[in-house]
Amino acid sequence: MIMNQFLKIKRNSGFLLLLFLGITFNNCSPSIAFYDQYAFTQATSLKVDLQNLVQESPTVSFVEAKADIEKINVELKKAYEYSKGRSKNTLSTDQYLILLSDNHLYKTFLKTWNLQGKLSPVGADEISNKIGQLMDQIIQLESGKRKQTH
């Protein structure tokens, strides 16, 4: 009787092992969000808008550019909120937070523009390149995420 039960358990051990491992690994949720096409499009579009805004700064005064600045600020906030709303997406959200926070490049650029009225053409070129490099970090992280298979 005991021997039969032992043999039965031994016969089913493979199935039990598979079941155990299946449960264990299925419960492991992803460590980071999957790739999101909308987030990628938002980031690439923002890169172009931000660089265009910086390129305006040697010819258009800060006061005159207020509407353009406000438009981009809204777009940035939307991208941040979208990023924040996605599960397991803290790292991308932190990247947007750097763009939105005082004492970081974008806000410091706006302060400098406001202070000087206009930027020098060379300064604007350099800042535009740097903002492009920052946006590339967001874009590369998004594009490096795994594509979800259905």
Next chain:
Amino acid sequence: MAIDIKAILKQLEDGVVDLAKSKFKGLTKQATADGKKLLSTIKEDLARWTRLLAEGLITKAEFETLLVGQKDLIEMSALKQAGLTLVKIDEFKDGIFNLITDTVTGLI
């Protein structure tokens, strides 16, 4: 049919080692290459901006703005690398799960 648990575990162990080698070797290389590229960009930028400031082509405020940008780039690059490492970990977990499934079902 009796299941040879020892054989399964040995096969899994070898598979996990191979998977780790293939998934993380590239990542270390990539992170090192990115780090070197970033450092070289920072050095070149600093030298150029100092020259532009000395020549009066950029203002002191613009120079300081660019320095802030350099700091941001380091932070954002670190966040990107951390994220890409998590992607590799997820791929590794998936790889282990597939390895276990294939190994065990192959032996039953």
